Amino acid sequence: MSEFSYPLHEECGVFGIYDKAGTEDVTAAVYSALYSLQHRGQESCGIAVNDDGVISGYRDLGLVNEVFTPQVLASLSKPEIRMATGHVRYATAGSRIRANAQPMIVRHGRGTMALCHNGNLTNAIQLRTELENEGAIFHGSSDTEVICYLITRERLKSGSIELAVSRTMDKLDGAYSLVIMSSTKLIAVRDPRGYRPLCIGTLPGGGYVFASESCALDAAGADFLRDVEPGEIVIADANGLRSVKDHCGRKDTQMCVFEFIYFARPDSVIEGSSVHEARKQAGRFLAEEHPVEADVVIGVPDSGLDAALGYSEASGIPYGIGFIKNKYIGRTFIQGSQKQRENSVRIKLNAVTSTVKDKRVVLIDDSIVRGTTSARIIKLLRDAGAKEVHFRVSAPPFKYPCYFGTDIPDQKLLVATGRTVAEINEIIGADTLGYLSTEHVVQLAKNSKCGFCTACFTGKYAVKPDQVLSTNIHERHLHDRPKDEKKLGE
Missing domain, CATH: 3.60.20.10 (Aminohydrolase, N-terminal nucleophile (Ntn) domain)
Incomplete structure (x- = not known):
């Protein structure tokens, strides 16, 4: 991601x-x-x-x-x-x-x-x-x-x-x-x-x-x-x-559709559908919805790779390895100083210059959350010599919080909330930007008998938001206690 x-x-x-x-x-x-x-x-x-x-x-x-x-x-x-x-x-x-x-x-x-x-x-x-x-x-x-x-x-x-x-x-x-x-x-x-x-x-x-x-x-x-x-x-x-x-x-x-987009391992089979094939299907849909003339299709490791393969197959644009992911960076490094956090993308990913230099690149990733890191990844490609970067996302825009076990940040931190696709693209700096549609996202798992929860994209919750008290029991529970009680032993 x-x-x-x-x-x-x-x-x-x-x-x-x-x-x-x-x-x-x-x-x-x-x-x-x-x-x-x-x-x-x-x-x-x-x-x-x-x-x-x-x-x-x-x-x-x-x-x-x-x-x-x-x-x-x-x-x-x-x-x-x-x-x-x-x-x-x-x-x-x-x-x-x-x-x-x-x-x-x-x-x-x-x-x-x-x-x-x-x-x-x-x-x-x-x-x-x-x-x-x-x-x-x-x-x-x-x-x-x-x-x-x-x-x-x-x-x-x-x-x-x-x-x-x-x-x-x-x-x-x-x-x-x-x-x-x-x-x-x-x-x-x-x-x-x-x-x-x-x-x-x-x-x-x-x-x-x-x-x-x-x-x-x-x-x-x-x-x-x-x-x-x-x-x-x-x-x-x-x-x-x-x-x-x-x-x-x-x-x-209401199965969480993000199991197929990101959470599950590609080699898993969920509700009769291969996660790997579902992600390739997302890429095919993206190629259908957002075609572009380009020289190479690459994915952001690891969850963007399968969708990139699907986009390549459907579009006829060659697939390439655009990034090498450093698999030896531990959690402590990412949780270090502010400067380290800012450099985390450059440390974790390195562009393969021979793949992207002087090329029109289609870049595939599974989502954009706050947009800051997407902008840094696009800059990595431009620094490596990419002529154009066309960003394609194998999920619809995140606009709403999740109350069912996905740790999506506060709504005001989501780059898609209150912004058009053009405005988001201005922030991340791609030549073009295209998201997977909500109509296609529920069609990724062909064999699934389950319906899908897409509330983080649509705001349509099986449990209405006004019925949901909090996604963090500990903090809300303390917040709701009387002020005098909160001070005792804390």
Whole structure:
């Protein structure tokens, strides 16, 4: 993505494995799967394991290889462990603190539960306030903890974790794909609108895997079975795999279209559609909507590359490697001084002069957020000798905030808000600028049975904005407290 100064982030990735035959190294499988899902969250990660009904785990801030040293993995690994869950997180709701890392492990009167969540609840503040008024004490600030409390409360009433999950779903609104581990069961849950992906895999020796993306199944040595349906509860236990569909079909599906544009890995298949092919299709649509005479088509690594291939195929303009991406720049560098942040694009990307010098270039990227980095990338091409730069974007203009798990900045920071395409182009400095249309963006995934959420482009929310309290529970929750109370202990 071009906006290194303010990249879009998706909240997290979830994973769970139930090895019925006892032939797998379950902890190693989770570790490998989290590596495959690292693109979905780089702030924190965790693994929880089930040792004959006793659930324990480890979670911390950092990347998978930073958190799970050989010593930590060894402490979690036992040959008899047959069930485990894993999570990678990028916070859109809740502070970036260790207490918000997942899986969250909850010990209660009926036993222990580990829970992983991908998404964002739109009624989390209301639910949290109700729980606090009933005596609940929260250790973190994420909406995941709200879900844990609700399931635990319902579990104490009903005795059945499946029923507890179903009753909790009646209270939740917004986006949530969950993997839940009890002492004897592994459960996958997807919200009725299906905002975030979740799929099922099978293990060669018997057993099941749940994951945010199919690429994680490959890493864990599992075969893709199917997607979890919007509203479905899927249970894996000693009796096999079963499903509860009481919440299916209750609401129109609203899967986040940006999973296909940017978030998911190109080698993943979501709702029957290849992410790689969907991005190529975006490029084809762009060539149809915004043709131009040019000498070469290039993409911004990494998510612009597939769309650039599609544009090249449809237009007949040769495809070229226009940028080399430095893959060895860590997060600390980008988070350093202001001068370092300003130079981050030049450090991360370098133009291939032989590809662009004296050429009319079509530059493809997945989005423009604030516009500042797009301008710097275009300048890189001009400095490398490009005669013309025609910028094409494989998504419509971002104009509205997201309340369902995508970390889009404040609306006033979005360059497309209140500006025409011509005005945006004046800011970024391209010769021409073209966005993918909202009509075509929902046609990227040909085989998908889900409808798509395009609210960040259109402002049409399944949950109306005036019903949404905040995308940051922690900050809003503090803001709404009385002034005198806010001062105590702070």
